[in-house]
Amino acid sequence: MAIRIPEHLERFVHDQVQAGRYSTEDEVISDALEQLRKHAQPIANSQRSLGAMQDAADQGLRITIAILGHMGSFVSRANPDLCPTVLRLFDSVVTNTANCYSRHII
Numbered sequence: 001m002a003i004r005i006p007e008h009l010e011r012f013v014h015d016q017v018q019a020g021r022y023s024t025e026d027e028v029i030s031d032a033l034e035q036l037r038k039h040a041q042p043i044a045n046s047q048r049s050l051g052a053m054q055d056a057a058d059q060g061l062r063i064t065i066a067i068l069g070h071m072g073s074f075v076s077r078a079n080p081d082l083c084p085t086v087l088r089l090f091d092s093v094v095t096n097t098a099n100c101y102s103r104h105i106i
Contacts, residue, residue, distance in 0.1 A: 003029075064093065 013028045
């Protein structure tokens with residue numbers, strides 16, 4: 001494989017060999033690529049973890065909304081006077097959650 005790198009990087013590679021840190025220029029490039037690969041792996045893992053956390057948060061939100069909906073229908077049947085309070089609570093949870101999502105807090 002033949003690669004072209006900018007002159008300043010070519011000088012850096014050459015200087016690393018001249019300083020005795022590496023035996024060959026190939027070793028410098030191989031080590032640099034290995035370091036890049038090691039650095040990129042945790043980033044990819046973090047992105048997958050973040051996606052899983054967002055999916056879990058979405059699922060939790062759907063469950064919370066469903067529970068509040070069931071609570072609202074139960075309370076309205078059991079005690080119609082509490083219905084406005086439950087509806088305000090439901091509205092508050094949904095509004096606050098939507099605000100958090102829009103600000104990327106959750």
